Amino acid sequence: MERVLRVLEYAKVKAQIREHVSSSLGKQRLEELHPSVELEEVHRWQKETAEGATVLRLKGQVPLGGIFDVTAHAKRAKIGGALSASELNEVASTIYGGRRLKKFLVTMFAEEEIGIPLLFGYAEQVVPLTDVEHAIKQCIDDNGHVLDSASPALRTIRQQIRSYESGVRSKLESMTRSTSTQKMLSDAIITIRNDRFVIPVKQEYRGSFGGIVHDQSASGATLFIEPQAVVTLNNQLREAKGKEEREVERILAELSEEVALVADEILLNLSVLASLDFIFAKARYAKQIKATEPKLNEKGYMYIKKARHPLLEDDEVVPIDIELGGSYRSLIITGPNTGGKTVTLKTVGLLTLMAQSGLHIPGEDDSELAVFKQVFADIGDEQSIEQSLSTFSSHMTNIVDILSKVDFQSLVLFDELGAGTDPTEGAALAISILDDVYNRGACVVATTHYSELKGYAYNREGAMNASVEFNVETLRPTYRLLIGVPGRSNAFAISRRLGLDERIIDKAKEQIDSETNQIESMIASLETSQKSAESEWSEAQAIRNEADRLRRELTEELERFEERKEQLLKEAEEKAEKAVQQAKEEAEMIIEELRDLQKEGISVKEHQIIDAKKHLDLATPSLTPKQKKVKKVAAKAMQNIEAGDEVKVLSFGQKGFVVEKMSDEEFQVQIGIMKMKVKKDDLQLIDKPKQVETKPMAMIRGNDHHVKAELDLRGERYEDAMRLVEKYIDDALLAGYHQVSIIHGKGSGALRKGVKQLLKKHPQVKNERDGGMNEGGLGNTVVELK
Structure with a gap:
C-alpha cells in the first residue's frame, strides 16, 4: 500500500491539508491518516467531514485557538514532576480552548438544530476542568509570570524585595550624583553584575569606595564595584530573592499537583481536540478544492461526475466523468502521449484513496465510490540501473507482485500495460493480464498504445473502451475522456497539418491493411456519434430541468390556491356559526315576547302566532x-x-x-x-x-315550488343584495307570483333605501309598500308585480 500511496502522490494531498490544521494535535492526527478498508469506518469519517463543512458554511470559522499539545506536561505531572509557569499556562490555555469549543458546538447543535450529531458527540466528551484552569490563571499571568497574588507569603517577600532594591538604588544614585565622586566614575550609571547592584569606577580610584569588585571592562580601565555602603542591603536583597524563588517553586509544585489529579481528563480532552481539529481541517480543505461528499458502497462500483485531480490548478484541469464496476469492470483507455491518460488513471486512484480516508472528493454531487480492500498501481518508469532492470522488467516485477495479491475486492491501475518490449508480444501479454485480473473479479483501469487492445473491449464482456480526445486542428489534446470510444491514431492527420507531402502520406496508408483502416473509420464514426449524443443529452437535460422547474412552480401555486380555498371555507363556516347563534338569540326573543303577552292576559291571535313563526323561519340562516x-x-x-x-x-x-x-x-x-x-x-x-337536459318552456312558468314568495336579504352586502333583488323579481314573474315580500331588515336603512329605489325603476313592479304590523313593519317591503 505504501508504494501505491507514493505513486498516486497521496502525501501531497496531506501536505495541502496541513495548511488548514490549527494545532500540533491536528498535525499529529493528520500524519496518522491512512485509507481505511472498512465501509462503516469510512462512512463515519465522511459524515464527520460533512458536519465540519456544515459548521463552516453556517458560522464561517471555528474557535480552535489557544490549544497546545500538553501531553508531555500532563504525563510528567502525573508521575510527580513539577511544571514550569509557561507549561502550566499552556495547560490552562488548552483547557480553556477545549471548553470554548465545546460550548460553541453544543450551543450550535441546540439552538440551530442542525444535523451535527457526530461533532456534538465529540464535544460532549470534553471535560471542562474549570477549577484547574482558574487556579492556574489566578497564579500565573499570560506572559508566564507568577503573580504577587499567588500567595500571601509571595506578596510579602516581593514587597521586601522592592523595598531593598529601592534602598540600594537610592544610596548608589546619591553617589553617582555627588560632584566629588563623579570624577571617579567611568559613567554616572547603576548597573547589575552577578545579581548585585554596582557602579562603574575608574581603575585608579579603586580604593576610594571599598566594597567588592564583581567585574571589569575588557580594557581593564573600569571596575564594577559594589560599594561597602550597599553590601549589607544587597545581601538582604539576595536573601529575599532566594525566598521568592523557593515560594514560586512551592506554588508551581502545588499547581502541578492539581494538574496531576486531572491528567487523565486532560489526555482525553487532547484526543478529542485533536480529532475535532483534524475534522475541521478536512472540511476547510474540501471547501478549498470545491469537493463534495461521495456515496459509498462495497460492490466495486464507482461513478464520479466532473472529477478533477486535486493537485492540478483549476485552469489546468478538465473535469471528466468516470464510471466503473457496473456493466463493465475493465476500462481500457487509449490515446496519444501527453493526452491525459495517466492523469485520468491517477485521478481514479487518488480520489478512491481520498474517499477511503474520509476526505471529500473534487467532483459534483451524487458521485459514488467503492471501498476497496486493496488498491494496486503500476504507473511510471521505474527503471533501475543498480538492479540491472529494464523498463519492461521493472513493470513486470511489479505486475507479478500485483497478480499474486489481487482479488474481487481490489482496484488495479495499469499505465502503458505491456510497454517496453516487442509490440506484438507486449499486446498479447497485456490482453492475457487483463483477462486474468478480470476473471478474479477485480476492477481495472488500464492505459495503452497498442492498437490490438482497441478491439479488446468489443470482444470481452465486462470491458469498455475509452479514449482521451485529441484536437487535430490545434494539434493539442482536449483532455476530455470519451467512454465507449477507443482512441484512434492521428499520425496521418498530424503529419498533414505539419506539412508532410501528401504523396508520402498516401504511400504510408498503402502499408496499412484494410482491416486497420476499417477500425480507424469505425472509431472516427464512434467519436462523431458520441459527441452528437452528448450534445443532444445536454439539450434534453436542460429541457427536463426547465420542465421540473415549471412543475415545481405549478405545484406550489396549486398548494397556495388550496390553502386559500381552505381558509375561505373556514371563514364561511365561522360566519355561518355566528348567523346560527344570532338566529337562536332572535328566536328566544320572539318566544319571550309571546310569553310576556300571555302573562299580561293579552290573547295572542292566530295571525300573530303565524307572524312569529314566520320571523323564526326568517331568523334561520340559509x-x-x-x-x-x-x-x-x-x-x-x-x-x-x-x-x-x-x-x-x-x-x-x-x-x-x-x-x-x-x-x-x-x-x-x-x-x-x-x-x-x-x-x-x-x-x-x-x-x-354535466348532463345537458332540455325542458319544455311550459314547465318554467308556474313552477312556484322552487321560488319562495319572499326574499331575505339580511346579512348580504349592498351590491350583492341589488343583484339578488333583480334576479328574484324575474324568477317570481316566471313562477306566476303577483305579490312578494323582500325582507331587508331595519339596520342603518341603507339596504331598505336601495331596494325601494330599485323597485321604483323596475318596469315589472306595479307598486311597493312597507310591511304592516303583521308583515314585519319597516323591515319588509311588499311588492306588487304586473
Missing part, C-alpha cells in the same frame, strides 16, 4: 353559495366514482380526473401530467360530468 357547494361535495363523497369524474386525492391534497376504473377499490387518476393508481378510500368525489 347557506351561502360556498356553503352549499361544501354540502354538495360532502354528499358526492358518498356517491359511486366512475371514469371521467373530478376527484380530490386526499393524501396529496390535489385535484384530478378519473381516467380508468381499475376495480371497485382502485382507480387510475390523472393529476396534471402525472397518472397514478389510487385507492378508493383516498379519493373524494368533487363533480361528475
Whole structure:
C-alpha cells in the first residue's frame, strides 16, 4: 500500500491539508491518516467531514485557538514532576480552548438544530476542568509570570524585595550624583553584575569606595564595584530573592499537583481536540478544492461526475466523468502521449484513496465510490540501473507482485500495460493480464498504445473502451475522456497539418491493411456519434430541468390556491356559526315576547302566532353559495366514482380526473401530467360530468315550488343584495307570483333605501309598500308585480 500511496502522490494531498490544521494535535492526527478498508469506518469519517463543512458554511470559522499539545506536561505531572509557569499556562490555555469549543458546538447543535450529531458527540466528551484552569490563571499571568497574588507569603517577600532594591538604588544614585565622586566614575550609571547592584569606577580610584569588585571592562580601565555602603542591603536583597524563588517553586509544585489529579481528563480532552481539529481541517480543505461528499458502497462500483485531480490548478484541469464496476469492470483507455491518460488513471486512484480516508472528493454531487480492500498501481518508469532492470522488467516485477495479491475486492491501475518490449508480444501479454485480473473479479483501469487492445473491449464482456480526445486542428489534446470510444491514431492527420507531402502520406496508408483502416473509420464514426449524443443529452437535460422547474412552480401555486380555498371555507363556516347563534338569540326573543303577552292576559291571535313563526323561519340562516357547494361535495363523497369524474386525492391534497376504473377499490387518476393508481378510500368525489337536459318552456312558468314568495336579504352586502333583488323579481314573474315580500331588515336603512329605489325603476313592479304590523313593519317591503 505504501508504494501505491507514493505513486498516486497521496502525501501531497496531506501536505495541502496541513495548511488548514490549527494545532500540533491536528498535525499529529493528520500524519496518522491512512485509507481505511472498512465501509462503516469510512462512512463515519465522511459524515464527520460533512458536519465540519456544515459548521463552516453556517458560522464561517471555528474557535480552535489557544490549544497546545500538553501531553508531555500532563504525563510528567502525573508521575510527580513539577511544571514550569509557561507549561502550566499552556495547560490552562488548552483547557480553556477545549471548553470554548465545546460550548460553541453544543450551543450550535441546540439552538440551530442542525444535523451535527457526530461533532456534538465529540464535544460532549470534553471535560471542562474549570477549577484547574482558574487556579492556574489566578497564579500565573499570560506572559508566564507568577503573580504577587499567588500567595500571601509571595506578596510579602516581593514587597521586601522592592523595598531593598529601592534602598540600594537610592544610596548608589546619591553617589553617582555627588560632584566629588563623579570624577571617579567611568559613567554616572547603576548597573547589575552577578545579581548585585554596582557602579562603574575608574581603575585608579579603586580604593576610594571599598566594597567588592564583581567585574571589569575588557580594557581593564573600569571596575564594577559594589560599594561597602550597599553590601549589607544587597545581601538582604539576595536573601529575599532566594525566598521568592523557593515560594514560586512551592506554588508551581502545588499547581502541578492539581494538574496531576486531572491528567487523565486532560489526555482525553487532547484526543478529542485533536480529532475535532483534524475534522475541521478536512472540511476547510474540501471547501478549498470545491469537493463534495461521495456515496459509498462495497460492490466495486464507482461513478464520479466532473472529477478533477486535486493537485492540478483549476485552469489546468478538465473535469471528466468516470464510471466503473457496473456493466463493465475493465476500462481500457487509449490515446496519444501527453493526452491525459495517466492523469485520468491517477485521478481514479487518488480520489478512491481520498474517499477511503474520509476526505471529500473534487467532483459534483451524487458521485459514488467503492471501498476497496486493496488498491494496486503500476504507473511510471521505474527503471533501475543498480538492479540491472529494464523498463519492461521493472513493470513486470511489479505486475507479478500485483497478480499474486489481487482479488474481487481490489482496484488495479495499469499505465502503458505491456510497454517496453516487442509490440506484438507486449499486446498479447497485456490482453492475457487483463483477462486474468478480470476473471478474479477485480476492477481495472488500464492505459495503452497498442492498437490490438482497441478491439479488446468489443470482444470481452465486462470491458469498455475509452479514449482521451485529441484536437487535430490545434494539434493539442482536449483532455476530455470519451467512454465507449477507443482512441484512434492521428499520425496521418498530424503529419498533414505539419506539412508532410501528401504523396508520402498516401504511400504510408498503402502499408496499412484494410482491416486497420476499417477500425480507424469505425472509431472516427464512434467519436462523431458520441459527441452528437452528448450534445443532444445536454439539450434534453436542460429541457427536463426547465420542465421540473415549471412543475415545481405549478405545484406550489396549486398548494397556495388550496390553502386559500381552505381558509375561505373556514371563514364561511365561522360566519355561518355566528348567523346560527344570532338566529337562536332572535328566536328566544320572539318566544319571550309571546310569553310576556300571555302573562299580561293579552290573547295572542292566530295571525300573530303565524307572524312569529314566520320571523323564526326568517331568523334561520340559509347557506351561502360556498356553503352549499361544501354540502354538495360532502354528499358526492358518498356517491359511486366512475371514469371521467373530478376527484380530490386526499393524501396529496390535489385535484384530478378519473381516467380508468381499475376495480371497485382502485382507480387510475390523472393529476396534471402525472397518472397514478389510487385507492378508493383516498379519493373524494368533487363533480361528475354535466348532463345537458332540455325542458319544455311550459314547465318554467308556474313552477312556484322552487321560488319562495319572499326574499331575505339580511346579512348580504349592498351590491350583492341589488343583484339578488333583480334576479328574484324575474324568477317570481316566471313562477306566476303577483305579490312578494323582500325582507331587508331595519339596520342603518341603507339596504331598505336601495331596494325601494330599485323597485321604483323596475318596469315589472306595479307598486311597493312597507310591511304592516303583521308583515314585519319597516323591515319588509311588499311588492306588487304586473
